Each structure stands twice: as C-alpha cells, then as structure tokens.
Amino acid sequence: MIKIAPSILSADFANLERDIRRVSSADWLHVDVMDGCFVPNLTIGVPVVQSIRKCTGMFLDVHLMIDKPVRYVEAFAQAGADLLSVHLEADHPTGIAEALRRMEACKVKKAVALRPITAPSAVLPYLEGLDMVLVMTVEPGFGGQAFLEHQLDTIRQVRALIERYNPACRLEVDGGISVKTAAAVVAAGADTLVAGSAVYGAADPAAAIAALRGD
C-alpha cells in the first residue's frame, strides 16, 4: 500500500546509473525537474529523463517544478515519464487544465502538486480526474530541508477530499521525509513517500527504503 519514491536530487549525478540501481528495491523513482524560475534551483531536463528511462524499468514519477508546465508535457511523456506532477501555482487554471488534458492524451498518469502556502481546496477543480496529489512538506527547490510540521494538517485535509471525491487517487508527500516523520505523514493520510537525503544519505539505501516502508 505505501510506496517509497527515492528522489534522485540527492544522488551523485556523475554516477546516476549506479545510484538508480542502489534504490531498485523502491517502488518508484522520483525525478525533480527545476527551471530556476518557479523555484530558485536548476536541475534535470528532458534529455536526462530520456537517459534515465534507458537505464531503468522503474516507474518514473516526474515532479515538474517549472513555470507553465503545459509547454513540456509531451516532451517529458515521450522521454519516458510514467507520471507527471504540475504545480497549481505554476500557471492559471486554464493552463493547468490543459496540461492535465495533454497528460491524458499522452497516457501518462496525472498529478497536481501544492506548495506549502496553497490551500488544500485548490485541488478540487481537478481532483476527480487525478491519479495523485503531491503535498510539499518543504518549500520546493532543495533537498535536505526540515519537514514542515504544519503540513500534517494539509495532508489530513487533502486525504479527506480524496476520500470524498476520488478514493483511488494517491497522496504523495515530498520534503523532509525520514523514519522520524514517515509514521506521522502516513497517519495523516499519505500513501506515497518521496525521500532524498534519508535514502541517499544512508549507508545502506535499501535498508533505509525498508525502514521508511515500516518493514
């Protein structure tokens, strides 16, 4: 039931294939795409996702922290993404709706993401058609930040909306997730946990993944 998605933001980019193999016991692979505008950091683009797709069969959970993500839906889908998350704050509602429509056409799973400042009710116009909601538990942009406790309430509220309108929708959390915070986010209603530093900073990433799952 609980899925663990290691974030390659904390991997060694010069040894990315090796670092992807180190987390092959996980359920998904989380890929953080940042444009230097929506967030103050630059990371991975379409060609890197294409190369990742060639070296793993893992489910690619691609988190687009970019302005006007509608511009890149087809490119990331063709590169091999299995799921795309677009931020509700990254465009007007018409742009978000069009991005989700294009994901449907490309047959990739559809998710919206919320910055910590965004109200849980912002997911409502899209919720019935979604495969996942991503609740940020840090301000997006960098790995290794401290978990924002107040986001537990956002997780609870999004879980309540999911149960009411689309119970099959997954609820992913991202930021500051470790063995110390995992139990609380799961109790609040999360079922998919992104973890970067807690997995890649561990001496044994496979053991860290098992610990996050509660095995």
Ligand SMILES: O=C(CO)[C@H](O)[C@H](O)COP(=O)(O)O
């Ligand atoms: O989206 C992200 C940052 O914007 C990362 O996925 C997230 O921060 C994971 O890193 P960590 O587990 O180290 O907090």
